[in-house]
Amino acid sequence: MFTKIDLCSMALLKLGEKPIQSWREDSASAQLARTLYDPIVNTLLSIFPWSFAVEKLSLNKNTDGDFIIPTNVLRVLNCPEIVQGNKIKSLAENMEIEAIVKKDADVFPDYFASLVATKLAMEFCIPLIGDTNVFRMMSELYDNEYATAKFIDSAISIRSGINAFSLINSRF
Numbered sequence: 816m817f818t819k820i821d822l823c824s825m826a827l828l829k830l831g832e833k834p835i836q837s838w839r840e841d842s843a844s845a846q847l848a849r850t851l852y853d854p855i856v857n858t859l860l861s862i863f864p865w866s867f868a869v870e871k872l873s874l875n876k877n878t879d880g881d882f883i884i885p886t887n888v889l890r891v892l893n894c895p896e897i898v899q900g901n902k903i904k905s906l907a908e909n910m911e912i913e914a915i916v917k918k919d920a921d922v923f924p925d926y927f928a929s930l931v932a933t934k935l936a937m938e939f940c941i942p943l944i945g946d947t948n949v950f951r952m953m954s955e956l957y958d959n960e961y962a963t964a965k966f967i968d969s970a971i972s973i974r975s976g977i978n979a980f981s982l983i984n985s986r987f
Contacts, residue, residue: 926963927964
């Protein structure tokens with residue numbers, strides 16, 4: 816559906832700037848896009864358990880006896896043991912975790928792609944056009960789109976986490 820260039824171009828259009836066609840362009844817009852895209856998207860993916868980005872992963876022990884968290888994991892959501900950096904120490908032979916993992920733009924649902932474009936526009940605003948009023952407007956738009964995206968994502972998938980809650984289980 817979307818590419819990194821598409822999302823950066825959408826952000827630039829929101830600011831009234833010309834879209835970029837390639838990462839290799841020698842323009843301030845392309846340089847900002849190259850520099851800021853991955854950290855911004857990874858942060859947006861990390862701040863909420865988006866249904867399209869949450870996966871269950873099976874881990875195996877390495878030769879040191881630790882479970883190594885894969886490099887594409889942005890945030891561990893559920894783990895039976897304590898996470899220490901990129902490792903999990905446990906006596907178990909296998910382990911399953913639930914985590915938010917990095918995703919490419921082509922799997923972003925429309926509501927998340929729009930959120931990414933708005934966040935990018937907000938971050939591009941001051942370096943490109945230097946207008947704090949536009950920045951405030953983009954910031955408000957981002958806050959509204961974030962709330963809407965969370966609502967849509969939560970309505971799409973019903974999480975079953977409450978079923979495993981110990982106080983619920985002890986009642987029955």
